[in-house]
Amino acid sequence: MSERVYQFVGTTPGTEPYWEAAKDGKLLLRYCKDDGKPHYYPRQICPYTFSTNLEWREAKGTGVIYTYSIMHAAKPPYVIAYVTLDEGVSMMTNIVDTPFDQIKVGQKVKVVFKDMDDGHKLPCFTAA
Amino acid sequence: MSLKGKAYIVGAWEHPTRKAPDISLMQLHAECAKGALDDAGLSVKDVDGYFCAAGDTPGLGGMSMAEYMGLRLKHYDSTDSGGSSYNLHVGHALMAIATGRCNVALVTLAGRPRSEGMATGTAPRMGNVQQAELQFEFPYGPATANMYAMAARRHMHEFGTTSEQLAWVKVAASHHAQYNPHAMLPKVVTVEEVVNSPMVADPLHRLDCCVISDGGGALVITRPEIAKTLMRPLVKVIGTGEANKAQWGGRDLDLTYSAGRDSGKAAFEMAGIKPSDIKYASIYDSFTITVVMQLEDLGFCKKGEGGKFVSDGNLISGVGKLPFNTDGGGLCSNHPGNRGGMTKVIEAVRQARGEAHPKVQVKDHSIVLAHGTGGSLGTRHVGSTVILERE
Numbered sequence: 076m077s078e079r080v081y082q083f084v085g086t087t088p089g090t091e092p093y094w095e096a097a098k099d100g101k102l103l104l105r106y107c108k109d110d111g112k113p114h115y116y117p118r119q120i121c122p123y124t125f126s127t128n129l130e131w132r133e134a135k136g137t138g139v140i141y142t143y144s145i146m147h148a149a150k151p152p153y154v155i156a157y158v159t160l161d162e163g164v165s166m167m168t169n170i171v172d173t174p175f176d177q178i179k180v181g182q183k184v185k186v187v188f189k190d191m192d193d194g195h196k197l198p199c200f201t202a203a
Numbered sequence: 204m205s206l207k208g209k210a211y212i213v214g215a216w217e218h219p220t221r222k223a224p225d226i227s228l229m230q231l232h233a234e235c236a237k238g239a240l241d242d243a244g245l246s247v248k249d250v251d252g253y254f255c256a257a258g259d260t261p262g263l264g265g266m267s268m269a270e271y272m273g274l275r276l277k278h279y280d281s282t283d284s285g286g287s288s289y290n291l292h293v294g295h296a297l298m299a300i301a302t303g304r305c306n307v308a309l310v311t312l313a314g315r316p317r318s319e320g321m322a323t324g325t326a327p328r329m330g331n332v333q334q335a336e337l338q339f340e341f342p343y344g345p346a347t348a349n350m351y352a353m354a355a356r357r358h359m360h361e362f363g364t365t366s367e368q369l370a371w372v373k374v375a376a377s378h379h380a381q382y383n384p385h386a387m388l389p390k391v392v393t394v395e396e397v398v399n400s401p402m403v404a405d406p407l408h409r410l411d412c413c414v415i416s417d418g419g420g421a422l423v424i425t426r427p428e429i430a431k432t433l434m435r436p437l438v439k440v441i442g443t444g445e446a447n448k449a450q451w452g453g454r455d456l457d458l459t460y461s462a463g464r465d466s467g468k469a470a471f472e473m474a475g476i477k478p479s480d481i482k483y484a485s486i487y488d489s490f491t492i493t494v495v496m497q498l499e500d501l502g503f504c505k506k507g508e509g510g511k512f513v514s515d516g517n518l519i520s521g522v523g524k525l526p527f528n529t530d531g532g533g534l535c536s537n538h539p540g541n542r543g544g545m546t547k548v549i550e551a552v553r554q555a556r557g558e559a560h561p562k563v564q565v566k567d568h569s570i571v572l573a574h575g576t577g578g579s580l581g582t583r584h585v586g587s588t589v590i591l592e593r594e
Binding site: 079081082083084085086087090094112113114115116117118121122123141142143144145146147148149153155156157159163164165166167168169180181191197199 | 325329332333335336337338339340341342343344345346348349350352353354355356357360401402403404405406407450451452453454456458582
């Protein structure tokens, strides 16, 4: 069975630090300095406060599966999920390197980085 | 100013095709327009308002389409909210008519995903990198089916909803489709057949998914004075509502409800009625879970009890308490252009007029509802609710 290929879409002005950090095995979150909380996906304006007073901080890289689906229609099948990070935001991701029958809602997971098609790395999660 | 009753749906027509390799997209639109205008007893020359979702037509908005059909317009609206666009258009046409911006509004939908070989539900769709979420979502393989599957999984986790309960939605749709000569899947299916069909995106099986079809439809909406001169049953627009739902920046992701919660509330408030007043409902059915969640959100049952509500044939006309999608819906009849809102409104109009198939026509009722969801329950979407009354 062929390996899954993660296709890099590109960056937009302001998102480069997220993808550069991922190359170093770090998951960055965008924080609003006005209310001190993160949002996801990262923007140049906070969708909660509409503040542009933002900064990047490194996430712990741990969380729990909020929901998931095993895509059997794909070859090879893959597991798409939302993971709620310990910092309180949820992100779309893939659950990798975990037997399908061990994946469940509420499962604790930790971040791992998968090679993308062009040298970038993609934050995915695996059972913690 | 209340907009309640300020416009009537006087024309509603669904294209019978389900596969149209030999009909161009713009011809399909025009055939639908002609069908709906003939149904109303109006001429294309009467049309002074045109509603065409931007994604449904080549060219800029509906501009090329308006030219193709020779329309001379005073009101032009290319609002696109995906599959719920046409439900929105009914509300927008109502506003335009009530404020004197136009007299006769035409709404068209057409699409050819089947002829064009589109892997509609199982392939992630690449967009423009400037769509800010794309770089953070596309690499993970979000397709229509697995996005709705994630909503289904969470619903199961929180409320104990089962695959068998979801299957009842398909079973009910198939009971209706058997009477529709144009339905793609006219065979009655059982709960066992649904849950034993191949898994597409766990927990959704192939038979939890809607069909992929070509086709389209159109609506004609006009002011009361004109409606009352036509020889058709009077179907009045008494409630409309629209709302969006999203991940909101990730702090409070909740995939257990849809925008229908807010669009439904607005429509019911405008109409001055309760869900229990509705005896027929067209409910967007891209997947079985879509129906379960929207029924809850619209107030037909409590949140979390949708699985129980749809079970045991409760959505089957003549059997259950809330007949739905009596044409077979997207699950069995068609899903033209991957957009099911138009056919939801059309079947609701047929039901209000008493022109549904006799085997599925709901008796002794006057108020119907048509609800659409465009976009994805798993990411972001816009819901729109329309409530109609037979006068």
